Amino acid sequence: MLILPNMRKVLVGLLLVVGSVALTVPQPAWAQVQAIVDIEGRRVDINLPVRRVLLGEGRLLHLVAAVVGENPLDHVAAWRDDLIEADPASYRQYLEVFPDLENLPRFSGQEDSLLDPESAIALDADAVLLNVDARPAMEDAGLEEKLAAVGIPLLYIDFRHDPARNTEPTIRLLGRLFDQEKRAAEIVAFRKREIDRVTKTVDAHDPERPRVFIERVGGYTDDCCLSFGDGNFGKFVELAGGENIAKSAIPSTFGQVNPELVIAADPAHVVVTSAEWEAYVPGGRWIPLGPDADINKARNKLEWYLTRPAYTGTRAGRERKFHGIWHQFYNSPFDFIAIQRLAKWFHPTLFTDLDPDETFRNFHDRFLPVSYRSGYWVSLVDE
Structure with missing residues (x-):
C-alpha cells in the first residue's frame, strides 16, 4: 500500500513536539448522526457538527476560515503542507494572524496521496476531507472502508476538476459539517452574484x-x-467571454498541447497561471503572485514569456497582451475573482465598472479573518 512517506512517524513526532495537540474535546451534546452526501455522490453517516477535520488539501484552509467565521485552527486536526509550499504568501498571511498555525500537525504529499487510518486516529479527527483526485488510490488500497471501520468518515471535495459544478456543493458541505449552513449559503450567494455580473453582461452584449x-x-x-x-x-x-483554444485539444481538465497548435490558433491573449514556487523550483521562471506580491518583479518575470517559441508571431505577442494570474484560483473557493479579472482583460470597455480588487476586498472583509492584500495578477497591458 502506498502511504505518504514515513507519514505515521512524522505525525507522531509532530504530536510529541507540540505536546499532545490532538484535543479530547467531547462531542457537543446536540451532535447526532446524520447522512451527508459528498461531491462524489457517496452517502456518509457522520456525527454533526464535527469538531475537527483532517485536511487532505491544505488550501482548504481558505474555505474553512470563511465558513467557520472564527479561528480556523480550532477546527483543523492536521493538514497537508501544500499551502506552505505552493502558496507561501497566503501561509505567511495566515501565520501573522494565527501564529499557532506553525505548530499544527502536517504531512507531505501530492493531491492523489493516501492517508492511513492510524494517523487519522492519532490526530483525533472527526472527519477526513480529501480532493477527488485521491479517490482512485484510496479505493485501490481499500482505505475508504478502513477509515469507515474505525469510525472516521471520509468526504471528497472539489474545486479543481470541475469548479463550475462542484464549488457550490463543496462550500455547502463544509457549512453543514460545521453547523454553519447559513454562512455557507451567504458565501454561495456572494460567489453567484459576482459571477453573474460577468456572465449576464456577456450574454446581453454577445461580444x-x-x-x-x-x-x-x-x-x-x-x-x-x-x-x-x-x-x-x-x-x-x-x-469571461473568451474562447479557450485548448478546449478541443485537451479532452479532460488538464493536458498539454504542442506549440504549433498555439501558433496556428493565434491567440489574442496569453494568460499564465503562476505563483511563488521557490520551494519547488528555486530561481525558476515562475511569477511570484499572491497577497503582497511585488508587482514590478512579477511584471519583469512575465516579460520572459513573450520569448517562448509557442507565441512567435501571435496577436498576443504583437500586442503584448500577456497576463499573469494567481495559480491558486484554480484550487480554492475564489474562482469568481479569476472570472472577473479575465473578463476585464478580454473586454475592457464592457467591464469598466467591474473591479476584481474591490470584489476580493469585500469578500475578505465579510468572510475571512485576514485582511485583503493585492498582488494576485499582473499584465503587460496598461489599463
Whole structure:
C-alpha cells in the first residue's frame, strides 16, 4: 500500500513536539448522526457538527476560515503542507494572524496521496476531507472502508476538476459539517452574484470572443504548453467571454498541447497561471503572485514569456497582451475573482465598472479573518 512517506512517524513526532495537540474535546451534546452526501455522490453517516477535520488539501484552509467565521485552527486536526509550499504568501498571511498555525500537525504529499487510518486516529479527527483526485488510490488500497471501520468518515471535495459544478456543493458541505449552513449559503450567494455580473453582461452584449491560451503552472516546469481543457481555468475563460483554444485539444481538465497548435490558433491573449514556487523550483521562471506580491518583479518575470517559441508571431505577442494570474484560483473557493479579472482583460470597455480588487476586498472583509492584500495578477497591458 502506498502511504505518504514515513507519514505515521512524522505525525507522531509532530504530536510529541507540540505536546499532545490532538484535543479530547467531547462531542457537543446536540451532535447526532446524520447522512451527508459528498461531491462524489457517496452517502456518509457522520456525527454533526464535527469538531475537527483532517485536511487532505491544505488550501482548504481558505474555505474553512470563511465558513467557520472564527479561528480556523480550532477546527483543523492536521493538514497537508501544500499551502506552505505552493502558496507561501497566503501561509505567511495566515501565520501573522494565527501564529499557532506553525505548530499544527502536517504531512507531505501530492493531491492523489493516501492517508492511513492510524494517523487519522492519532490526530483525533472527526472527519477526513480529501480532493477527488485521491479517490482512485484510496479505493485501490481499500482505505475508504478502513477509515469507515474505525469510525472516521471520509468526504471528497472539489474545486479543481470541475469548479463550475462542484464549488457550490463543496462550500455547502463544509457549512453543514460545521453547523454553519447559513454562512455557507451567504458565501454561495456572494460567489453567484459576482459571477453573474460577468456572465449576464456577456450574454446581453454577445461580444466577439477573443482567442485565449492559458499557460498552466508557468515556471513550474520548462515544458510547453500545459493548459486546460473545458474545465477549471478553461471554463473560466469561457464564462469571461473568451474562447479557450485548448478546449478541443485537451479532452479532460488538464493536458498539454504542442506549440504549433498555439501558433496556428493565434491567440489574442496569453494568460499564465503562476505563483511563488521557490520551494519547488528555486530561481525558476515562475511569477511570484499572491497577497503582497511585488508587482514590478512579477511584471519583469512575465516579460520572459513573450520569448517562448509557442507565441512567435501571435496577436498576443504583437500586442503584448500577456497576463499573469494567481495559480491558486484554480484550487480554492475564489474562482469568481479569476472570472472577473479575465473578463476585464478580454473586454475592457464592457467591464469598466467591474473591479476584481474591490470584489476580493469585500469578500475578505465579510468572510475571512485576514485582511485583503493585492498582488494576485499582473499584465503587460496598461489599463
